[in-house]
Amino acid sequence: MDNEWNNTYITLGGYVDISKCRYLYFSIMFTVYVLIIGxxxxxxxxxWIQKNLHEPMYIFIAxxxxxxxLYSTTVYPKLLIDFLSEKQIISYSACLFQFFVFYSVGWTEFLLLAAMAxxxxxxxxxxxxxxSIMKRNTVKMFLILAWFLPACHIAVQAIQSAKAKLCNLKLKGIFCNNAIYTLHCVRSEPIxxxxxxxxSDLVILPMLFTVFTYTKIFIISYQSSNDxxxxxxxxxxxxxxxxxxxxxxxxxxxxxxxxxSDFPKTARFVMTLQIFLYHPLFNPFIYGLKMKQICNHLKKLFSSSKI
Structure with missing residues (x-):
């Protein structure tokens, strides 16, 4: 089986009985996906179109x-297909690809937040x-590293997982996250x-850097004027x-x-949805409503579209 992983299909066993409500689930998740993309x-x-927003802060937000x-597109299309399918399956090669893209893009977020900090x-x-510090080339370097470093890290884990022998063909989840390691016959020490x-490299250190940086910023701002x-x-x-x-x-x-495994299946299904349900919707509203410059341009865009 380890030599024929391209032809191996994995059952996604995290779905509850969706046969009675499959179209309702599909409609809800399709609506959420459209809202996220839109x-x-x-x-x-x-x-992109407003030149006065071509500053490093707004480029990082974009x-x-x-x-x-990208993060949502990694999960939602396959999720929508599964809601309409009688069997929720995925090839192991496609599963590894989803795993690779999901965590590559997911860990990129921490590096982008560190760059913003x-x-x-x-x-x-x-x-x-x-x-003199935040030049255009500096911003480009931060963006390239933010996408390149996670991809290199996760590629190693995906390649090692591709070589692993499978003893279990049922994934305890609704998409290919780090639960794929439970499919392996033996837990790989290198992985x-x-x-x-x-x-540590892609999550803990960037987060500590971000928290430390904002702490210094708030200390300095506390000692300054109200404005x-x-x-x-x-x-x-x-x-x-x-x-x-x-x-x-x-x-x-x-x-x-x-x-x-004795964790209730319905609870696991609902909890797993939280991973990719709120965050992609949360970001645009936070930046659209909290950032005054962006909010003003959004108002102009929608007011002009009504004319």
Whole structure:
């Protein structure tokens, strides 16, 4: 079987009995997916066409929202197909590809948030050197690294998983997350070690850097004027809200994939949906409503479309 993994099909066993409500589930999730694509793409479009938003902070926001579209597209199309199918199956090769893209894009978010934190730190703490530090090439480098590094890390785990022998063909989930390791006959020590390394390198360290950076920013702003504190809170609070919510969801993903089999199936199904349900919808509303410049351009865009 380990030599023929391309022809091996995995049953996605995390679905509850959906035969009676399959069209309702499909309609709800399709609506959510359309809202995610529409809301995130709209803000990316506004940032793209408005030259006064071609600043590092807004470019990083656009990259973050574009990443949300990729993140959702990794899961939703297959999810919608499964709701309408009699059997919820996926080839092991496709499963590994979904695993690779989901975590590559997922871990990218932490690096983008860290880059945004650095941008805010330079803006608040070193305003006179901002232009010389946050050059266009610097922003490009941050964006390339944010997508390239996670892809390299996760590729190693995906390749190692492709070589592993399978003894279980039923995945305890509704998409291919880190629960794929439960399909292997033997828990691979190299995969485990590299997984811990990737988690530290792509999640823990960027998050600690982001929290440390914003702590310094808030300390400096606390010692400044009320207007400065208000402006700092307006630009930094959305980033922190996104970071906290996303970290909770991704931690949740790691935990839920390892919950024992006696955990109620319906509860597991509902809990797994939370991983990719709220966050892609949460981001555009946070940035669209909290960031004054973006909000103003959105109002102009929708008011002009009514004429």
């Amino acid at each position: 809301s995130n793409s709209t803000i990316v479009y506004v940032i 990259a973050l929202l574009f990443n949300c579209v 650095f941008d805010r730190y330079v803006s608040v703490c070193k305003p006179l050197r901002y232009r 485990t070690i590299f997984g811990v390394f990737a988690l 400065f504190r208000k402006k700092t809170a307006e630009t930094c609070t959305p980033h922190l809200l996104i970071l906290i919510s996303y970290f909770c969801l991704m931690s949740y993903d790691i935990i839920i994939a390892r919950v024992e």
